[in-house]
Amino acid sequence: MDLENQKRVKDFAEQYGPENVVVVLGAAEGEAAGLAAETVTAGDPTFAGPLAGVQLGLTVYHICEDEIKAEVDAGVYDEQISMMEMVMDVDDIANEMSSIRDEFCKYL
């Protein structure tokens, strides 16, 4: 994850309390989604950014996961996202995300 984004995530977790922050991702692939999710839960796996070694354990979802889709206005989702469900491997993304959440999320 971009270093500036890591810094922002860290700052927001401090400012609002990690239990109040939810990270929503738009990654194109399961692997990239998993890495980003790992970064905001268990720490930056590449050890490059401000989140290296920082286990925030934030709640993190991908926008295409059923749990999020269920909470979003169906018309807006259809307009903004639905086409990409035909493009991305949503099942793979959802599997990656839930395995990271199960392992590292502290506030579910």
Add this chain to the structure above:
Amino acid sequence: MAILNGKKVVIIGDRDGIPGPAIEACVKTAGADVVYSSTECFV
């Protein structure tokens, strides 16, 4: 319990997946308070 409603939401979009502003439009309808929205680019 809702995941998004009333929460401070940080958006990390992807240029080749779902860009930040598209995610923002969605999560706002679920009552999220979007505090940051960005889009990453790998190419």
Add this chain to the structure above:
Amino acid sequence: MNGYPVLKGASYTLAITPDMVIHNGTTQTTEMIVNPESEYLKELPNHLRSFEDAVSYIPNQVYIGNAKPADLAATEFPFYDKKWENASRDGKYGQIMPEDEFYGLIQICDVFELVMLEKSFAASVKEKLAAQNLLKEDQLAALDKNSENDDAKIASLVNDEHAEPLYFEHKLVGAVKRAHDVDVNLSAHVMLENLVTKASNVLSLIELVKKAGVNPDEVDYVIDCCEEACGDMNQRGGGNFAKAAAEIAGYTNATGSDVRGFCAGPAHAMLHAAALVKAGTFKNVVVTAGGCTAKLGMNGKDHVKKGLPILEDAIAGFSVLVSADDGVSPQIRTDIIGRHTIGTGSAPQNVIGSLVADPLERAGLLMTDIDKYSPEMQNPDITKPAGAGDVPEANYKMIAALAVKKGQIARTDIANFVKEHGMTGWAPTQGHIPSGVPYIGPLREEVLAGETKRAMIIGKGSLFLGRMTNLFDGVSFVVQANDGSAANGGEAGFDEAKVKAMIGQAMREFANGLLGSEE
């Protein structure tokens, strides 16, 4: 002018710069700051390819025209462990230059005496460059100015005078000095970056003359569309890489300017060129760009982690000549233009709608009426291991998915649509370089051979990276087989016999050009 502006020729070049990956790619330079003892930096040198390996890399052979896009599509993924038989640094559309020669070219492109090469290195480079037959004697003579430059002098420039080092095979062989003591816009880092984009641009402009048979004296205007900025502290993006590069490449009768739009820059520049030609302002306009040091090894961490070679080891360049309608060459349909507007938003379906579906709909065409789409042609060998997916394929799926939403194809036809109307990406991830334009060379050939009738070039740009807007951007245009409309008052018509005769003549001219270039 009747008819449409046409694609008259294209050139493509690469410079393989493994040492620059280590010292100038931002992934590496950032790591040196935040994590200087990292495993990645220790492992990186073991993953750099030899020049020969980079030359035989199939995507690179497609880029310079020795292999076709279809050859890459027929190659089993991944590509890094395979070689193109009969690979050559010399290509139909250009060439692949090794790092030492490229440093020589950088010095030849430097008109401010900022580049210093170690004297024996300079002498050997001069000999190699002379054998390439690209540059004039007086240009090569610039390399003679290094006679005082021994190892100690180069080292002191780097250690004591803020110069940027140039390494070849891990040995210090040169330096780029800063152009001002205070102005960060003229720092050694910026000067190196700008000289690299200028030199790679020059290489492509020269190859456009050599390989595509373009007469540089007839070029009226040159548009640069790279992603760098040149200027000083009073005008940081002052610009005109175009004229600076065209000067070295000998386009004496041309002026020019720069067009910027992140990765969408080349597609915007093509529209500018086509409009200038269509309006009759100029007859021959060249769109051109060099590459960037910053993106070298951009996804290197993932490549090293997965045991792959560093695949982002090339500085790329391209040039395209857009001319008045000759009745033969593929036409740019200046009346079928897609554009991502401010109101379009960033939802992927709106983006693709504005760039693909809307312009076709306005022209009464279906999405299936386009034989080939050339969106962002990034090589998936580079992006997939980095978790960024197969970018061209994702674009094709988006186009197909929108065609489904529009009821033009069935949902079950998505895979077929991607296969039939898509291509496997072969371009290096040099930002603007992959964006639509790598296909112009092969497209011209396919159209002249009657294999492809209609194609769409799509450029997309991540404007938000500049922190001035959250907007995305893109433009697109349709290229078609010449409809003969230049000959009959602008009305589309088709005199088959006449077109065949003209194609015959064009092929003869092309063949003569090839023979001529080998003299």
